[in-house]
Amino acid sequence: MGFFFEVLIGGLLSGVLYALVALGFVLIYKASGVFNFAQGAMVFFAALTFVGFQEVLPGWTGLDADSNVVFWLAFVLALAAMIVLGILTEKVVLRPLVNQPHITLFMATIGLTFLIEGIAQALWGANVRGLSLGIADEPVEWIMESADILVSKFDLFAATLAGALVASLALFFQYTKVGRALRAVADDHQAALSIGIPLQHIWAIVWAVAGFVALVAGLIWGARSGVQFALTFTALKALPVLILGGFTSVPGAIVGGLIIGASEKLAEVYIGPFVGGGIEGWFPYVLALGFLLIRPEGLFGERHIDRV
Amino acid sequence: MLYREAGQFKVSYQEDQQIFPIRQDRVGFIAILGFFFLVLPFLASEYWLQAILIPVLIFSLAAIGLNILTGYAGQLSLGSAAFMAVGAFGAYNFMLRVDGMPFLVALAIGGLCAALVGVAFGLPSLRIKGFYLAVATLAAQFFIVWALVKFPWFSNNSSSGVISAQQIEILGFAFDTPVSKYLLTLGIVAVLALAAKNLVRSTTGRSWMAVRDMDVAAEVIGIRPMFAKLSAFAVSSFYCGVAGALYAYAYLGTVEPEGFNLDLSFKILFMIIIGGVGSIMGSFLGAAFIVLLPIFLNVAMHSLFAGSMPAGLGSNLELIIFGGLIIFFLIVEPHGLARLWQIGKEKLRLWPFPH
Amino acid sequence: MMMNDLIQVAPVAQPPVAERRIGDVILDLQGISLSFGGVKALTNISFDVREHEIRSIIGPNGAGKSSMLNVINGVYHPQEGRIMFRGELRQKMEPHVAAAQGIARTFQNIALFKGMSVLDNIMTGRNLKMKCNLFQHALYWGRARQEEIEHRLKVEEVIDFLEIQGIRKTPVGRLPYGLQKRVELGRALAAEPSLLLLDEPMAGMNVEEKQDMCRFILDVNDQFGTTIVLIEHDMGVVMDISDRVVVLDYGKKIGDGAPDEVKNNPEVIAAYLGTSH
Numbered sequence: 001m002g003f004f005f006e007v008l009i010g011g012l013l014s015g016v017l018y019a020l021v022a023l024g025f026v027l028i029y030k031a032s033g034v035f036n037f038a039q040g041a042m043v044f045f046a047a048l049t050f051v052g053f054q055e056v057l058p059g060w061t062g063l064d065a066d067s068n069v070v071f072w073l074a075f076v077l078a079l080a081a082m083i084v085l086g087i088l089t090e091k092v093v094l095r096p097l098v099n100q101p102h103i104t105l106f107m108a109t110i111g112l113t114f115l116i117e118g119i120a121q122a123l124w125g126a127n128v129r130g131l132s133l134g135i136a137d138e139p140v141e142w143i144m145e146s147a148d149i150l151v152s153k154f155d156l157f158a159a160t161l162a163g164a165l166v167a168s169l170a171l172f173f174q175y176t177k178v179g180r181a182l183r184a185v186a187d188d189h190q191a192a193l194s195i196g197i198p199l200q201h202i203w204a205i206v207w208a209v210a211g212f213v214a215l216v217a218g219l220i221w222g223a224r225s226g227v228q229f230a231l232t233f234t235a236l237k238a239l240p241v242l243i244l245g246g247f248t249s250v251p252g253a254i255v256g257g258l259i260i261g262a263s264e265k266l267a268e269v270y271i272g273p274f275v276g277g278g279i280e281g282w283f284p285y286v287l288a289l290g291f292l293l294i295r296p297e298g299l300f301g302e303r304h305i306d307r308v
Numbered sequence: 309m310l311y312r313e314a315g316q317f318k319v320s321y322q323e324d325q326q327i328f329p330i331r332q333d334r335v336g337f338i339a340i341l342g343f344f345f346l347v348l349p350f351l352a353s354e355y356w357l358q359a360i361l362i363p364v365l366i367f368s369l370a371a372i373g374l375n376i377l378t379g380y381a382g383q384l385s386l387g388s389a390a391f392m393a394v395g396a397f398g399a400y401n402f403m404l405r406v407d408g409m410p411f412l413v414a415l416a417i418g419g420l421c422a423a424l425v426g427v428a429f430g431l432p433s434l435r436i437k438g439f440y441l442a443v444a445t446l447a448a449q450f451f452i453v454w455a456l457v458k459f460p461w462f463s464n465n466s467s468s469g470v471i472s473a474q475q476i477e478i479l480g481f482a483f484d485t486p487v488s489k490y491l492l493t494l495g496i497v498a499v500l501a502l503a504a505k506n507l508v509r510s511t512t513g514r515s516w517m518a519v520r521d522m523d524v525a526a527e528v529i530g531i532r533p534m535f536a537k538l539s540a541f542a543v544s545s546f547y548c549g550v551a552g553a554l555y556a557y558a559y560l561g562t563v564e565p566e567g568f569n570l571d572l573s574f575k576i577l578f579m580i581i582i583g584g585v586g587s588i589m590g591s592f593l594g595a596a597f598i599v600l601l602p603i604f605l606n607v608a609m610h611s612l613f614a615g616s617m618p619a620g621l622g623s624n625l626e627l628i629i630f631g632g633l634i635i636f637f638l639i640v641e642p643h644g645l646a647r648l649w650q651i652g653k654e655k656l657r658l659w660p661f662p663h
Numbered sequence: 664m665m666m667n668d669l670i671q672v673a674p675v676a677q678p679p680v681a682e683r684r685i686g687d688v689i690l691d692l693q694g695i696s697l698s699f700g701g702v703k704a705l706t707n708i709s710f711d712v713r714e715h716e717i718r719s720i721i722g723p724n725g726a727g728k729s730s731m732l733n734v735i736n737g738v739y740h741p742q743e744g745r746i747m748f749r750g751e752l753r754q755k756m757e758p759h760v761a762a763a764q765g766i767a768r769t770f771q772n773i774a775l776f777k778g779m780s781v782l783d784n785i786m787t788g789r790n791l792k793m794k795c796n797l798f799q800h801a802l803y804w805g806r807a808r809q810e811e812i813e814h815r816l817k818v819e820e821v822i823d824f825l826e827i828q829g830i831r832k833t834p835v836g837r838l839p840y841g842l843q844k845r846v847e848l849g850r851a852l853a854a855e856p857s858l859l860l861l862d863e864p865m866a867g868m869n870v871e872e873k874q875d876m877c878r879f880i881l882d883v884n885d886q887f888g889t890t891i892v893l894i895e896h897d898m899g900v901v902m903d904i905s906d907r908v909v910v911l912d913y914g915k916k917i918g919d920g921a922p923d924e925v926k927n928n929p930e931v932i933a934a935y936l937g938t939s940h
């Protein structure tokens with residue numbers, strides 16, 4: 001039973017990371033109806049930029065590479081880069097495509113994925129790099145002693161960070177002026193425009209926030225598995241999460257992430273051996289698909305009635 | 309001046325419903341076909357045949373397949389490469405396990421296997437739309453490649469699923485030279501492209517497009533969306549499957565499931581975006597463009613840096629240019645090269661007296 | 664001028680003609696109730712449609728008129744009630760069954776296939792009558808080509824009838840609104856329906872376009888004997904061309920009868936003009 005819980009908790013914690021990437025999708029989808037396939041590439045870009053700055057900053061400033069100043073400076077610079085990327089994306093890619101079919105926008109973000117991946121690697125090189133957040137990946141002692149379950153400190157830290165991020169985003173959208181405008185835009189573009197909400201301004205903000213979320217996700221994923229091209233595949237992990245949780249729901253992204261994370265790990269351990277293993281790659285999709293057939297709008301999505 | 313339809317009167321609906329109603333187009337098309345069949349085999353080097361012309365033709369076929377599904381029936385798929393894999397492994401297994409299996413039959417069966425699998429993964433399209441469906445096709449992509457690697461039966465117990473295609477032989481004639489493989493591929497692609505064109509200009513194609521444009525209205529005039537969508541999945545996967553089999557037999561010779569990965573699916577998607585969504589000819593233009601661009605880039609980079617090219621720059625540049633082009637085309641010319649071609653023709657009709 | 668001619672043949676003014684023309688009940692809706700989630704769109708609505716008549720449904724915006732049409736041809740499935748069409752009683756219609764049995768319609772917001780030409784749009788209306796299969800289509804030879812040409816002839820008749828010869832190869836997305844409405848009517852007519860549902864065919868049209876559309880509707884009714892259920896806001900048109908009128912308000916039926924009866928029904932007047940309580 002201890003083993004079961006270990007797998008479950010491990011799955012839930014990786015689910016938090018999926019949720020983090022899915023959150024970036026939801027933000028953009030809610031605000032602009034764009035299904036941003038490039039979210040994974042943004043995670044990669046963010047992490048690579050952060051590590052890249054960490055490497056070059058000591059040379060530029062003469063600071064010690066391990067100092068906190070370099071860490072935070074790199075963080076701020078990477079954040080600035082993400083904001084610039086977000087705003088540019090909005091201006092160059094999405095604005096000309098306003099009112100195009102959703103599928104067109106989706107395909108454009110696939111193009112964007114390639115573009116961002118290419119730019120990131122052209123700027124910083126394609127080597128795999130380590131990234132340290134200063135939290136060791138070792139079991140938490142008191143949980144081990146009291147319940148005999150291995151829970152990584154790092155995972156716990158990541159989950160807490162993700163939780164805090166989600167909570168602060170929720171507060172931001174609920175209580176600030178920008179948040180209210182964003183919800184209005186999400187509800188109805190035309191109506192929001194007509195009462196004087198600067199639509200494109202809001203979109204730029206959302207893309208910047210999504211960039212920020214991508215940075216956080218990139219740092220955690222990067223610290224976990226190294227900063228490498230494979231980070232872009234986090235997007236592929238996030239898709240079933242979205243289907244499960246619904247494209248428009250922040251809590252949906254979280255719950256969906258947890259379910260996908262836990263179930264794929266459990267499936268790998270308990271079903272995998274019977275079919276040759278390696279089912280993590282597609283199991284979430286099949287789960288999500290099965291779910292779609294029962295409830296096409298997702299757990300928390302809004303039901304859509306076609307008016308004719 | 310030469311490109312004018314003046315004086316050509318259509319006196320029957322049959323004449324009006326031809327693929328090329330304008331005489332110059334017909335003549336031009338036959339000339340191009342003749343050039344590819346009769347002249348190119350003598351002109352082109354082995355490298356051109358094997359490394360450029362054959363893959364362009366095969367990818368054109370796959371792009372036609374995706375175009376039928378995405379361009380005509382409006383169902384976005386990110387799993388074309390997986391359906392190619394099914395075709396390749398299907399044909400391989402029938403060649404392997406059935407004595408005296410004729411190649412063309414195995415090819416068709418490979419395509420049918422892909423069609424069956426395509427219908428199975430198309431079933432969710434009856435309930436879901438848009439990118440939800442795109443995600444469903446991603447499931448096909450991952451699941452099929454996984455299954456082909458994990459179950460050694462598919463690859464006759466070879467390690468990591470690698471298969472070596474058998475020699476192509478039709479009626480005792482061995483297709484073992486680049487020229488013969490090229491001609492075979494060209495023949496198959498030409499026939500299937502014609503069939504695709506026929507499909508899209510008939511009731512089948514109209515019901516696909518109707519479902520794409522407005523599914524409720526389509527249903528109301530008696531088109532069954534289920535049949536339209538599933539038939540689009542079947543035909544599209546059949547084309548991808550045949551393309552996959554040719555990919556293994558006429559192009560690479562040795563393939564593994566991992567070769568049919570998501571990147572390949574994206575490549576085919578890019579072909580139809582750049583070539584022209586909802587255009588058979590666009591599929592050819594897009595395939596040629598996507599196959600030729602990296603080769604062109606490579607040559608350009610080499611002459612630019614003269615051997616001292618920074619490592620990885622080429623592939624990164626390729627990513628950037630591909631990504632940039634996709635965005636560019638979607639914004640500036642969503643109907644791709646095919647539309648540009650059409651605009652060119654309309655200009656030509658008026659030239660040199662544009663008023 | 665054209666209008667005046669039409670009004671003279673309008674059956675309301677000449678009961679004997681109407682009696683001769685109008686046949687038995689072909690569509691009978693019994694106790695239809697429809698709701699979305701908690702919102703009631705239609706409440707216990709019953710009415711019938713007789714063969715060859717022009718039956719109008721009127722009512723303020725949001726009264727449930729379009730929902731009513733959607734129930735008739737199976738786009739929406741009512742929670743309660745039954746539909747009898749041509750002697751067959753059902754709980755609900757399915758759109759393609761409705762189409763196969765000869766019900767065609769147009770939509771309030773034009774529902775043409777935007778990526779296709781006028782000709783192809785109207786050709787889709789022939790879909791149910793074309794029998795060749797996918798493999799024959801792929802060959803496009805012999806039977807399939809023959810069939811394509813036969814149906815093209817029918818479609819050209821519709822094109823002539825609606826006077827849209829000049830635009831047959833134009834993509835419908837490029838046409839002005841009024842012409843799009845006409846093409847949509849053409850698509851419905853190509854199916855040679857026995858029952859034609861028209862959802863605000865004249866909305867957003869100028870007087871001249873309205874006159875044309877009126878003429879087409881009356882001609883269809885007159886020449887082909889097509890039964891028509893019409894939703895329209897223009898009361899002048901409705902009262903002129905309808906045989907009988909149903910009035911809906913807030914999803915309930917508040918009036919039913921010949922135009923003159925309906926016009927004088929106090930409830931109907933209240934619904935349209937408001938009433939003092």
